Amino acid sequence: MEIRGLNPKNIEKISRIKKEDDWILDFRKKSYEAFLRLPMPSFGPSLKIDFDSIIYYRNSDDKLTNNWKNIGESIRDEFTNLGVLESEKYMDGMGVQYESEVIYHNMIEELKKKNVIFTSIEEGLRNYPDIAKRYFGKIVPYADNKFSALNSTVFSGGSFIYIPPHTKLDRPLQSYFRINRENMGQFERTLIIVDDDSDLHYIEGCTAPTYSTESLHAAVVEIYVGKGSKCRYTTIQNWAPNVNNLVTKRALVEEDGEMEWIDGNVGALSNMKYPACILKGDRSRGTCITISVASSNQQQDTGSRMIHLGKNTKSTILSKSIARNGGNATYRGKVDIGKNAENSEAFVKCDTLILDDLSKSDTIPTNIVENDSSFLEHEATVSRVSDENLFYLMSRGLSKEKATELIVLGFIEKFREELPMEYAVELNQLLKKNL
Amino acid sequence: MKMLEIKELKVRSKDGKDILKDFSLLIKKGEVHAIMGPNGTGKSTLSKVIMGSDDYEVIHGDILYNGTSILNLPVDERARQGIFLVNQNPVSIEGVTNSEFLKTALSSVRGENVGLYEFMKLMENAMGDLKMREDMMHRSINQDFSGGERKKNEILQMKILKPKLVILDELDSGLDVDSLKIVCENVRQYLEENPETSLLIITHYSRILEYIKPQYVHVMKDGKIVQTSDMSLALEIEKNGYDGVNSMSGNDVYE
Numbered sequence: 001m002e003i004r005g006l007n008p009k010n011i012e013k014i015s016r017i018k019k020e021d022d023w024i025l026d027f028r029k030k031s032y033e034a035f036l037r038l039p040m041p042s043f044g045p046s047l048k049i050d051f052d053s054i055i056y057y058r059n060s061d062d063k064l065t066n067n068w069k070n071i072g073e074s075i076r077d078e079f080t081n082l083g084v085l086e087s088e089k090y091m092d093g094m095g096v097q098y099e100s101e102v103i104y105h106n107m108i109e110e111l112k113k114k115n116v117i118f119t120s121i122e123e124g125l126r127n128y129p130d131i132a133k134r135y136f137g138k139i140v141p142y143a144d145n146k147f148s149a150l151n152s153t154v155f156s157g158g159s160f161i162y163i164p165p166h167t168k169l170d171r172p173l174q175s176y177f178r179i180n181r182e183n184m185g186q187f188e189r190t191l192i193i194v195d196d197d198s199d200l201h202y203i204e205g206c207t208a209p210t211y212s213t214e215s216l217h218a219a220v221v222e223i224y225v226g227k228g229s230k231c232r233y234t235t236i237q238n239w240a241p242n243v244n245n246l247v248t249k250r251a252l253v254e255e256d257g258e259m260e261w262i263d264g265n266v267g268a269l270s271n272m273k274y275p276a277c278i279l280k281g282d283r284s285r286g287t288c289i290t291i292s293v294a295s296s297n298q299q300q301d302t303g304s305r306m307i308h309l310g311k312n313t314k315s316t317i318l319s320k321s322i323a324r325n326g327g328n329a330t331y332r333g334k335v336d337i338g339k340n341a342e343n344s345e346a347f348v349k350c351d352t353l354i355l356d357d358l359s360k361s362d363t364i365p366t367n368i369v370e371n372d373s374s375f376l377e378h379e380a381t382v383s384r385v386s387d388e389n390l391f392y393l394m395s396r397g398l399s400k401e402k403a404t405e406l407i408v409l410g411f412i413e414k415f416r417e418e419l420p421m422e423y424a425v426e427l428n429q430l431l432k433k434n435l
Numbered sequence: 436m437k438m439l440e441i442k443e444l445k446v447r448s449k450d451g452k453d454i455l456k457d458f459s460l461l462i463k464k465g466e467v468h469a470i471m472g473p474n475g476t477g478k479s480t481l482s483k484v485i486m487g488s489d490d491y492e493v494i495h496g497d498i499l500y501n502g503t504s505i506l507n508l509p510v511d512e513r514a515r516q517g518i519f520l521v522n523q524n525p526v527s528i529e530g531v532t533n534s535e536f537l538k539t540a541l542s543s544v545r546g547e548n549v550g551l552y553e554f555m556k557l558m559e560n561a562m563g564d565l566k567m568r569e570d571m572m573h574r575s576i577n578q579d580f581s582g583g584e585r586k587k588n589e590i591l592q593m594k595i596l597k598p599k600l601v602i603l604d605e606l607d608s609g610l611d612v613d614s615l616k617i618v619c620e621n622v623r624q625y626l627e628e629n630p631e632t633s634l635l636i637i638t639h640y641s642r643i644l645e646y647i648k649p650q651y652v653h654v655m656k657d658g659k660i661v662q663t664s665d666m667s668l669a670l671e672i673e674k675n676g677y678d679g680v681n682s683m684s685g686n687d688v689y690e
Contacts, residue, residue, distance in 0.1 A: 387489065392526050395486050396540040396592060397514040406539065410530030410575065 003057040004183075008032065011153055014057050018122050018156070021129070027137060031152030034143035041146065044332065045270040045299035047244060054185040054216055056154045058099045064120060066106040075103070082207060084176045087422060091203070093118045095175040097188055100156040111169065117162035118173055121189050124160025131162055135193055139222040139252045139278075147246040151187045151220040158188030158219070161202065165195045165226070172201040172234070172420065177217075179208035179243065185216040192233075196226035196254075203420070204235040207267075208243050214269065215243045223251035225259050227281065234419065236264035236427060237271070241298060245271045255281030255310065262418045263290040265300050266430050274332065276305035279313040279341070286315040291415045293431065294327030294359070303333030303350075303364075308341035308374070319350040320412045323359035334366040337374045344374040352382045353411045355404070405432055436464040437502060438633040439485070439600055444496035446477075446484050454480045454491070456658035462600075462633045467626070469636040469644055471669060472655035473677045478637045479523060481655075482604040485635075486520040487513045500600070515544050519598030521589045523605040527577035533588065534558065534572045537595055544596050561594040564624075566617055582609025590621050601625075602635045607643045619646030641669040654680055 001017070003010050011032055015025040040047060062071050068085060075098055079085055088094045093107030095118065102120035111118070117128065125132045142152035159175045179186050194200045208215060217239060225231045231251065239245050245268040251259040261275035277286030288304035306315035321329035331350045346369075352361040363380050385407050393403035408431060409416070416424045439462040446455035454477045462468050472478055484491050485498060487510040497504050505513055528536075537558070542549045558572055565587045577585050586606060593601060603622070607615055623646070626632055636649060644652070644666065652669045654662040654677070662668065662680060672680055 386526075388526050389528050391486075391488055391510060392522070392528070393536065393540075394510040395514050395520055396536070396596065397511055397544040398536075398540055399511050399543065400509070402539060402543065403511075406531045406536060407528065410528055413530030413575075 001057070001059050002055055004055045005052045006032075006054070006056060006154070010056060014154060014156065017057070017059075020122075020125070023133070024125060027142065028153050031142040031149050035146060035149035035153050038143065038146040038149055041272065044272050044301040044330075045328075047246075047270055049214075049216060049244060053183055055181065055183050056185055056187070057156055058181060058184060059101045060098055060103065062098070062103045064102055064123070065104060068104065071103055078178070078180070079176070082176075082178070083426070084205070087174065090171065090420065090422060091174045092169050092171040093173040095120065095159050097157040097175065097177045097186075099179065099181060099184060100186065102157045102159075107173070114167050115164045116167060116169070117160065119160050121155070121158040121160045121191060124162075124191065128160070128162065131193065132160075132191070135222065135224050136191055137222075139224065140220050140248050140250050144248060147218045148220050148248045151189060151218050151248070154185070155187045155189035155220070157186075158190040159192070159202075160190075161192040161200070163194045163198045163200050166197045167195075168199040169201065172203045174203040174205070177204070177206040179215055179217065179239075183213055183215060185218065188219050190219070190221045192221070192223045192231065194223070194225050194229045194231045197228045198226065199230045201232045201234065203423070204233070206235075206237050206239060208240045213242065215240070217243055217245045217247070217268075219247045221247070221249040223259065225251055225253040225257040225284075227254045228256045229254070230258040230260075232260040232262065233275075234262040234423070236423060236430075237267055238430060239267040241267065241269055241295075243268050245273065247273045249273065249275040250278065251276065251286070252278045252280055253284040253286060256283045257281055258285045259287070261288040261290070261304065262415070263288065263302070264415065264427060265290070265292040265302050266427075268298065268300075270299045270301070272301045274303050274305050274334075276307065277315060278307045278309065279315060280309045282310040283312045284310055285313065288316070289318045289415055289418055291320045291322070291412045292329050293322045294324070294329040296325040296327060298327045300327070300329045301332055303331045305334045306336070306346060308335075308337040308344045308346065311340065311342045311344070313341055313344045315346045317348045317350075318414060320415055321350070321352045321361055322355065322408060322411065323352070323361045324355035326358035328360045328362075330362040330364060332364045334368075335376055336366075336368045337370060337376060339370045342371050342373045346374075346376040348376070348378045350380045351411070353408065354382065354384050355408075437499070438462050438464045438466070439635070440499040441485075442497045442499070444484070444498065445494045446480060447492045447494050448480070449490060449492075454658055455484070458496070458659045460653070460660065462635060464631050464633060466651065467634045467636070467647065467649040468651045468653065469638060469649040469669065470653045470655050470660070471638055471641065471672060474639065476655045477658045478655055479604055482520055482602045482635075482637055485602060486510060486518060511543070514598075515546075517599035519593055519596060519601050521586070521593065521601065521603045521606060523608055525577050525585045525589055527575065527580065529575055529578060531576050532573050533576055536576055537592060540592070541595055557595055561591050564594070564621055565591055567591065583611055583614035586610050586618055587614065590618050594621065594625060597629070599631065600633050600635070602637065603643075604637045605639065606636070607638065607640065615643070616646065619643065623647055641673045644669050
């Protein structure tokens with residue numbers, strides 16, 4: 001089953017396949033109108049996307065299951081080779097999406113007893129409409145931007161997570177997204193609610209094989225962080241170099257809540273991603289630690305947005321960009337400390353490492369402070385791998401390649417140390433392979 | 436047996452200044468040489484040129500190591516063949532831990548991967564000898580290290596990598612007396628345990644030569660060696676300064 005091209009009929013078809021309630025179909029229709037109306041982004045990489053040639057929906061024969069044995073052998077082998085099955089033992093729960101549908105979901109018994117919900121977005125919307133209607137599409141409105149509107153029109157798959165109040169998870173929940181077909185568009189949608197006084201670490205991984213034509217990944221992630229709660233969202237996107245990755249990620253943080261985005265960008269053709277925190281509650285905090293690695297033909301247009309609304313709010317953005325082999329790594333970020341966000345603090349640090357003369361980098365920060373009691377600090381550095389440092393490492397017997405690799409890994413150490421161990425190892429391998 | 440032979444070396448800096456002019460020196464296996472001289476005579480340049488720095492151009496002459504010219508070898512290959520420079524001002528490198536770096540270096544010098552257990556044992560022992568705090572192993576290379584800690588770190592690397600020709604460039608700069616003693620004791624012990632290793636001490640002051648006694652002391656002025664003798668020359672310099680040493684007396688170059 002495959003749906004190619006964007007029109008009202010196809011949108012209804014997707015909704016019918018999913019046996020959706022009317023309010024969701026209405027949401028899709030409104031979103032489609034907004035998508036037609038909204039312009040392409042006025043900033044960032046120039047995107048050439050033929051919306052009519054994209055496959056908006058494609059499913060495999062596999063139905064959602066909590067047992068890998070029920071999944072077709074070829075797909076199971078694929079995820080085994082990616083290390084996804086192996087990684088499950090480090091997690092409290094895991095979901096796996098193949099093309100448009102979530103095919104696997106499982107969670108340890110203990111969490112089920114605690115009434116934690118971790119399922120596909122479709123199941124979530126169907127089975128928990130009260131929660132869904134309260135939060136879905138509220139943190140990222142469908143008309144926020146052209147690609148959030150596109151996602152809202154054709155979304156399929158993604159995670160639905162609800163952590164009840166006073167609930168702490170010992171280990172992360174993980175989702176893995178895989179595109180495996182040429183011209184495929186993946187439009188998963190994730191809704192995470194961490195209710196008051198709770199704690200969640202969510203990890204997202206994603207890959208696609210390389211094809212000659214471009215694919216599109218336009219996801220929306222909405223996170224609600226309740227009073228005194230903490231949510232950490234860790235992801236390393238390693239899409240193939242012909243995937244346009246245009247993602248809207250946003251968290252709303254209540255009083256004393258804390259949101260952390262740990263965001264790694266290694267793959268994709270054009271990547272536009274600016275994880276955001278809306279610091280609504282007093283004393284809420286937001287952190288975004290991000291790395292971007294732009295190699296040949298790649299444009300990494302990444303950064304973060306911190307919107308301070310509550311009093312005594314704090315935000316930190318730490319961005320590390322690496323440009324090499326003609327890649328373009330741009331930091332684009334915004335910090336806005338509103339009029340009522342008294343006594344707030346924001347710290348932005350953007351470091352760029354350029355490995356050769358072909359590569360480019362830019363830093364485009366927007367910093368706004370609208371009251372007198374708050375302060376914002378912005379630091380930016382651009383450096384090259386210094387001859388002095390190379391000489392030093394080489395004078396101890398390291399080849400130039402190995403020395404450069406160590407310097408690059410050292411440059412992003414602040415990011416690496418935030419990752420779970422198995423992810424840090426994977427990131428090292430990824431970067432070494434690409435150097 | 437000749438270890439290092441420098442023949443009529445002329446070296447120019449990137450901005451076109453001639454720094455070494457007709458410089459010759461012979462160091463045999465197991466010998467300890469000291470090159471002394473006032474600032475700006477090209478002592479540090481000499482050490483970097485032996486190591487293979489790109490900052491300088493060799494326009495005449497040759498450097499032979501174990502009888503073969505190394506002028507065309509890159510820095511890392513010279514290091515793998517056993518040349519080791521203890522830098523005057525070691526750089527710091529963010530995010531690269533000492534242990535990660537040194538384990539990688541040891542693996543590449545040996546040409547095979549070094550096991551973690553063996554490496555940790557080596558590190559523990561060497562750090563103990565140098566009275567270094569254990570946590571320094573896991574800190575970024577020289578980041579927030581004091582002058583003394585940086586020099587100890589250099590000697591730590593030497594002890595682990597086991598080079599055959601060691602060049603000490605102004606070892607005592609930035610070192611307090613206690614650290615100097617520890618560092619020199621470790622160098623001396625290294626020479627005892629590795630009698631074939633040759634040492635070239637480049638220094639402005641004779642203080643360090645009281646701890647590590649050289650067989651030959653050379654005085655360098657304006658890009659070349661002007662006088663060669665034994666420890667007595669160092670003592671004379673200490674007493675009368677470089678101006679007091681008659682640059683025209685004695686044998687010009689030790690052969």
